[in-house]
Amino acid sequence: MRMIHLGDLHLGKNLGEYSLIDDQKYILDQILDIIRDREVQAVIIAGDVYDRSIPTEAAVNLLDYFISELADREIGTYIISGNHDSDSRLEYGSRLFSSREIHIVSGFGGELIKRTARDEFGKINIYMLPFVKASQVRHYYPESRIETYEDAVRAVIEHTDIDYDARNVLVAHQFVEGNTDPKIAGSEGASVQNVGLIEKISSEIFRKFDYVALGHLHSSQSVGYEHIRYSGSMLKYSLAEAESDKSVPLISIGEKGNVEIELIPLKPQKDLRHITGRLQQLLSPENIEDPEDYMYVTLTNEEMINDVMGIVQQYYPNTVKIDYQNSHTKELENFDIGEIIIDKPFEEIIADFYMKIYGKEISDEELDVMMSVAGEAGVINEAD
Numbered sequence: 529m530r531m532i533h534l535g536d537l538h539l540g541k542n543l544g545e546y547s548l549i550d551d552q553k554y555i556l557d558q559i560l561d562i563i564r565d566r567e568v569q570a571v572i573i574a575g576d577v578y579d580r581s582i583p584t585e586a587a588v589n590l591l592d593y594f595i596s597e598l599a600d601r602e603i604g605t606y607i608i609s610g611n612h613d614s615d616s617r618l619e620y621g622s623r624l625f626s627s628r629e630i631h632i633v634s635g636f637g638g639e640l641i642k643r644t645a646r647d648e649f650g651k652i653n654i655y656m657l658p659f660v661k662a663s664q665v666r667h668y669y670p671e672s673r674i675e676t677y678e679d680a681v682r683a684v685i686e687h688t689d690i691d692y693d694a695r696n697v698l699v700a701h702q703f704v705e706g707n708t709d710p711k712i713a714g715s716e717g718a719s720v721q722n723v724g725l726i727e728k729i730s731s732e733i734f735r736k737f738d739y740v741a742l743g744h745l746h747s748s749q750s751v752g753y754e755h756i757r758y759s760g761s762m763l764k765y766s767l768a769e770a771e772s773d774k775s776v777p778l779i780s781i782g783e784k785g786n787v788e789i790e791l792i793p794l795k796p797q798k799d800l801r802h803i804t805g806r807l808q809q810l811l812s813p814e815n816i817e818d819p820e821d822y823m824y825v826t827l828t829n830e831e832m833i834n835d836v837m838g839i840v841q842q843y844y845p846n847t848v849k850i851d852y853q854n855s856h857t858k859e860l861e862n863f864d865i866g867e868i869i870i871d872k873p874f875e876e877i878i879a880d881f882y883m884k885i886y887g888k889e890i891s892d893e894e895l896d897v898m899m900s901v902a903g904e905a906g907v908i909n910e911a912d
Contacts, residue, residue, distance in 0.1 A: 529647040532563060533777040535574035535701070535743030536761040538612065540587025542579075543800070543822055544848035548763065549586045554797040555762050556594050559776060562792055563603060566778060570645055571603055574743030574759065575610025575659055575701030577618060599628040604645050609634040609658040610701040610743055636660045638668035640688040649783050652695045655737075657684060659701040659744075677702060678729045685733060692736045695784055701743040703727045704734070706752030710745055731756045739779055739787055748775055748791065755787055764800035767824045767849075771802075798822055798846065804853065807833060811843050823847045830854050875899065 541548050563571065578587055598605045607630070609618050615635030622632040633641045633656040645652045665680035666672075672683045681702060690696060704710070705728050731752025734740045740756040746769060748760030759777050764770060775791040782788075799818065803810055804826040823844040829852070833839070840847050851857075872880070878898050882890035890898075 529570060529645060529652060529781045530566060530568045531570040531572060531697075531739075531779040531781065532559065532568050533572045533574070533741045533757070533759045533779055534559070534762065535741070535759040536576040536610070536746055537573065537591075538576055538579040538761065538765060539590050540579045540584040541765060543765070546822065546846055546848065547586070548765075549590060551763060551797050553590055553593070555794055556590070558794060559762070560594075560597055562776065562778070563598075563601070566792075568778070569604065569647065570654075571598055571605045572654075572697075572699050572741045573605070573607040574699050574741045575608050576612040576743055577607060577610070578613050580612060581614040581617070583614075583617065595625070595630050599625075599630055602629065604629045605631065606643060606654050606656060606699055607632045608656050608699050608701055608743075611659045613659075615658070631656070633658055636664050636668075636684075640684050642688075647781075649695070652697060652781060653691075655688070655690070655696065655698045657681070657698065657700040657702075660684070677727045678733065681729050682733055690736075693784070695781060696737045697781070698734060698737045698740045700734075700740065702729050703744055704729045704731050704740075704742055704751050704756065704758075706731045706750075706756075710751050710758065711747040711749055712745060738781065738784070741779075747772060748777070754789065757789065762794060763796055764822075767800075767802060770800055770824065800824075800848075802826070804828065807836070807839070811840070816843055819844050820846060825850045826853050827851070828853055830856070874902065878902075 537552070539549075539552055541552075562568070577591060595605060595607075607618075609615050613634065619632055619634035622634070625632060631643045636658055641656045643654045643656065645654060660677075660680055662674050662676055662680040665683055666674040669683050669687060672679070674680050674683055681700070734756050735753060738755065742751070742756065742758045745758045746761040746765060748758060750757045757777060760772075760774065761769075762774060762776065764772065764774065774794045774796070776794055778790045778792055780788040780790070798821050800822040801818070802824040806829050807827055809815065810825065810827075821844070823840075823846060825840055825844070825847060827833070827836070827850065832852070836850055837847065840850060875895065878895060879890050882894070
């Protein structure tokens with residue numbers, strides 16, 4: 529059986545002020561072409577189908593389009609929820625969809641759900657584990673000691689009757705590590721790094737499955753074992769992913785013990801790139817390339833440039849963010865704000881901070897705005 533492994537679609541995501549819906553449809557159409565050309569029989573989507581718990585109308589319509597195409601082609605589809613998804617919204621219509629071989633498991637209800645696919649070698653058990661926290665699992669297994677995410681997932685698997693002599697695929701949306709920490713990039717990076725050890729799950733728990741289709745991390749990679757893999761996101765969703773190449777895993781499952789993994793490259797409609805240099809250099813005609821790409825720009829000019837976003841967007845209209853890297857920013861990296869707040873009135877602190885950041889005095893109008901905002905936030909008493 530040939531399966532496509534997807535994860536972290538994040539349908540409805542914006543990049544800065546730019547909607548990625550058209551880019552997402554473009555790449556999903558490319559995946560549909562791969563499914564047709566490679567005669568794929570099943571598709572796995574390992575969570576974070578939507579970018580937010582209340583998806584936009586455009587995001588819902590795009591998912592409807594994609595799964596309708598899969599249903600019309602009689603492709604068995606297996607979808608779980610991730611931490612970005614709303615369980616109730618993702619599972620809407622799931623009973624009806626299952627009659628068309630579109631299987632959705634959204635939210636943990638006390639058991640590891642199993643669906644069965646078939647090929648010329650017999651049946652393949654597909655176990656579907658949506659994103660779970662220790663508190664959710666503890667409710668169903670009060671006799672088990674469950675404190676961490678790993679405890680929770682281990683308890684779920686141990687309470688499931690799994691025939692490891694059969695061919696088994698697990699779909700999960702968790703932070704799994706091998707001997708070393710996996711590569712983190714994208715919107716999950718900060719949250720995963722801040723959680724620390726409590727969210728990490730050892731790949732050893734999943735070793736006996738024939739293939740483990742993971743979602744949660746945006747970088748395509750195996751963890752611990754080659755058959756335990758993150759598909760990665762289908763598009764670059766952050767600056768941290770600018771240098772990465774996106775692909776989709778094609779999983780070929782033969783007889784028991786025979787699993788082959790092929791990464792098929794994906795080419796976006798618009799790339800996401802990061803360029804660094806002086807403004808005049810970056811915008812010179814010989815250096816302009818692929819102007820429609822999403823751009824992150826780091827300027828090395830020593831002086832601040834007025835309306836720099838407006839200038840850059842004349843050449844790169846989809847510029848997401850501009851920052852500076854120069855002697856001033858390097859100085860600020862070692863700047864201790866405590867130096868300017870000792871025994872000073874708030875108004876003077878604001879003026880000194882502005883001078884430190886921008887290298888010039890704050891105007892009366894700008895100071896009035898800052899004082900007004902500070903008053904509304906309760907930082908100062910406006911009556912003072």
